[in-house]
Amino acid sequence: MIEWSEQHIMLRDALRDFIEKEIKPNLEQLEHGDTPPYDVLRKMMRTFGIDQMAKQRFERQIKRDKAAAEAKASGKAEPAEERFEEAGSTDGAALQLIPIIELCRYCPGMVTAMGVSVGLTAGAIMGKGTLRQKERWAAPLMTMEKIGSWAITEPGSGSDAFGSMMSTAKRKGDGYVLNGSKTFITNGPYADTIVFICKLDEGNDPRERKIVSFILDKGMPGLTQSKPLRKMGMHSSPTGQLFLEDVFVEKERLIGESEEAAGGRSGAKATFGTERTGVAAMALGIVEQCLEKSIDYARTRVQFGRPIGEFQLIQLKLAKMEVARMNIQNIVFRQIEMSAKKKPMTFAEASACKLYTAQAAMEVALEAVQLFGGNGYMAEYQVEQLCRDAKVLQIYAGTDEIQTSQIARSLLAGS
Amino acid sequence: MKILVPIKRVPDPQTNISVKGDGTGIVTDNVKFVINPFCEIALEEALRIKEQQGGAEVVLVSIGQKVAQEQLRTGLAMGADRAILVLSDDELDAATTAALLAKLVDQEKPELVLAGKQAIDDDANQTGQILASMLDWPQATFASKVEFSGDKKDVTVTREVDGGLETVAFTLPGVITTDLRLNEPRYASLPGIMKARKKELKEIPLAELGVDAKPRVKTHKVSPPPKRAAGRKVETVQELVNLLHTEAKLI
Numbered sequence: 001m002i003e004w005s006e007q008h009i010m011l012r013d014a015l016r017d018f019i020e021k022e023i024k025p026n027l028e029q030l031e032h033g034d035t036p037p038y039d040v041l042r043k044m045m046r047t048f049g050i051d052q053m054a055k056q057r058f059e060r061q062i063k064r065d066k067a068a069a070e071a072k073a074s075g076k077a078e079p080a081e082e083r084f085e086e087a088g089s090t091d092g093a094a095l096q097l098i099p100i101i102e103l104c105r106y107c108p109g110m111v112t113a114m115g116v117s118v119g120l121t122a123g124a125i126m127g128k129g130t131l132r133q134k135e136r137w138a139a140p141l142m143t144m145e146k147i148g149s150w151a152i153t154e155p156g157s158g159s160d161a162f163g164s165m166m167s168t169a170k171r172k173g174d175g176y177v178l179n180g181s182k183t184f185i186t187n188g189p190y191a192d193t194i195v196f197i198c199k200l201d202e203g204n205d206p207r208e209r210k211i212v213s214f215i216l217d218k219g220m221p222g223l224t225q226s227k228p229l230r231k232m233g234m235h236s237s238p239t240g241q242l243f244l245e246d247v248f249v250e251k252e253r254l255i256g257e258s259e260e261a262a263g264g265r266s267g268a269k270a271t272f273g274t275e276r277t278g279v280a281a282m283a284l285g286i287v288e289q290c291l292e293k294s295i296d297y298a299r300t301r302v303q304f305g306r307p308i309g310e311f312q313l314i315q316l317k318l319a320k321m322e323v324a325r326m327n328i329q330n331i332v333f334r335q336i337e338m339s340a341k342k343k344p345m346t347f348a349e350a351s352a353c354k355l356y357t358a359q360a361a362m363e364v365a366l367e368a369v370q371l372f373g374g375n376g377y378m379a380e381y382q383v384e385q386l387c388r389d390a391k392v393l394q395i396y397a398g399t400d401e402i403q404t405s406q407i408a409r410s411l412l413a414g415s
Numbered sequence: 416m417k418i419l420v421p422i423k424r425v426p427d428p429q430t431n432i433s434v435k436g437d438g439t440g441i442v443t444d445n446v447k448f449v450i451n452p453f454c455e456i457a458l459e460e461a462l463r464i465k466e467q468q469g470g471a472e473v474v475l476v477s478i479g480q481k482v483a484q485e486q487l488r489t490g491l492a493m494g495a496d497r498a499i500l501v502l503s504d505d506e507l508d509a510a511t512t513a514a515l516l517a518k519l520v521d522q523e524k525p526e527l528v529l530a531g532k533q534a535i536d537d538d539a540n541q542t543g544q545i546l547a548s549m550l551d552w553p554q555a556t557f558a559s560k561v562e563f564s565g566d567k568k569d570v571t572v573t574r575e576v577d578g579g580l581e582t583v584a585f586t587l588p589g590v591i592t593t594d595l596r597l598n599e600p601r602y603a604s605l606p607g608i609m610k611a612r613k614k615e616l617k618e619i620p621l622a623e624l625g626v627d628a629k630p631r632v633k634t635h636k637v638s639p640p641p642k643r644a645a646g647r648k649v650e651t652v653q654e655l656v657n658l659l660h661t662e663a664k665l666i
Contacts, residue, residue, distance in 0.1 A: 011603070
């Protein structure tokens with residue numbers, strides 16, 4: 001893939017019209033007011049039939065799961081995967097990434113809120129959950145009828161997610177009692193469905209404990225969801241804390257309904273991979289917007305009697321931004337191609353893409369603020385918002401430092 | 416029911432248009448083109464009729480260069496069933512356009528032609544009317560509401576006229592042209608976009624329709640509207656009134 005197709009551009013243009021009408025006029029409320037992003041996201045999904053497609057995708061997956069289970073029970077070979085688009089078509093992946101790119105031009109926070117709900121939370125249940133759990137909890141998350149949170153980070157555990165994890169599950173009767181607190185949880189204040197990751201306390205050494213995940217519902221006794229936390233950027237994505245005090249759950253809420261298959265470290269790691277690939281598309285949206293706005297400003301802003309675009313220092317900034325845009329776009333195209341060919345990205349490659357695109361987005365957004373000068377520092381010109389928003393790309397879904405060490409470790413291990 | 420919806424490729428009304436130095440037209444490089452907004456409203460209405468009646472065929476037509484495929488594809492993605500592109504590199508006047516559409520009506524035999532009241536590029540507001548007269552069909556222009564009788568044979572159209580609304584009715588077949596407030600067009604949906612590629616888009620060279628396409632209208636010159644001069648602040652009401660009288664000569 002070397003460029004967007006006519007279909008891709010059609011979707012992009014339609015999304016741009018929608019964003020122009022539905023999001024731009026409400027940006028102030030979404031960014032600085034108390035308006036959560038969910039209604040407008042639902043409207044977008046409905047308008048473009050994304051909810052219907054998610055539903056169909058879910059139904060196909062369930063059908064496949066059932067067929068596979070039956071085949072296994074009767075000792076037959078697993079049925080081959082049915083194809084619903086032309087083999088090798090890039091459309092599936094591209095059409096999923098385009099809304100991310102377009103939303104990020106105005107509201108990267110909304111993508112974070114949507115991604116955590118539809119991608120991470122539903123993804124965790126779809127990945128390791130039982131058929132019953134998928135039908136009960138994942139389906140409404142995929143259409144955003146319900147909002148989801150994926151809760152791993154704790155006040156004392158960030159990059160060292162599993163090592164320092166304090167949250168626990170203890171067996172009690174047919175179920176478990178959960179305790180612990182989680183922080184920086186996207187959608188935490190509003191989530192209807194929460195995937196809670198903790199350690200199974202069997203009285204053993206915390207370092208040897210199994211990792212298990214549970215599905216919680218809003219309003220369960222002992223579960224408290226905080227108000228949104230104040231933060232640097234991504235204001236349109238509500239972030240909060242969760243407190244669990246002796247929350248009793250039946251076994252049906254244990255993901256996979258087994259302590260062994262319950263996602264554990266590998267389940268959470270698979271989710272990290274998904275999280276990382278989304279960042280490149282987000283970075284592309286931010287960079288495209290910063291660059292377009294900067295070009296426009298460089299053409300029209302006049303100082304010393306001429307447009308500032310005629311000054312070489314401004315030209316240097318624009319050229320650097322364009323190089324970053326090209327690189328990020330190429331990474332996004334590569335992700336789309338790999339997805340079309342069903343080639344998974346290695347963990348190290350996903351880390352490399354995430355590291356580069358997050359850093360590039362931050363650099364471009366900072367340069368855009370500089371190019372706009374005093375106006376860039378003012379909210380009216382939007383680049384300061386994108387600049388604040390971009391920073392978190394280097395922190396969440398694994399910090400730059402963690403990505404770096406994972407890339408290096410993979411190189412040294414010779415894999 | 417079969418509904419024919421003619422659509423025109425026009426510059427996006429949101430973009431800034433500049434006039435060519437020699438006054439022969441507008442600069443089209445780097446200009447985004449879209450479906451004429453009134454045509455889009457006509458298409459939306461056709462799709463709604465199809466949904467309400469639980470079945471109808473919506474056929475799109477565009478006349479112009481090959482690039483008009485983009486607009487036809489968008490229309491197919493919105494939900495039209497198939498599309499016809501009459502290929503022509505020349506600018507056509509309203510009478511020629513109407514004659515070409517009349518030929519297509521002969522071939523396709525739709526019960527209804529739903530068109531935009533005018534295109535936002537030349538603002539001619541003639542094609543629908545000329546087409547109706549060529550076909551000798553009834554017409555209802557500037558529609559703000561379209562309702563069908565139970566047997567789907569008659570249609571009642573509310574029209575926006577100066578100073579109010581007028582209601583007219585006719586028995587199909589007929590021509591309806593749409594006004595701005597008839598509906599709000601939908602977006603092309605993701606499944607719609609994916610399906611659109613497989614829908615039929617037939618190209619017909621203009622010559623094949625056997626219509627005399629010699630232009631009867633010639634554009635002599637295109638010029639931009641006069642630039643707005645900067646305003647001026649006055650100190651008192653008296654001064655304003657004086658200036659309106661002596662300088663602007665408005666009072």
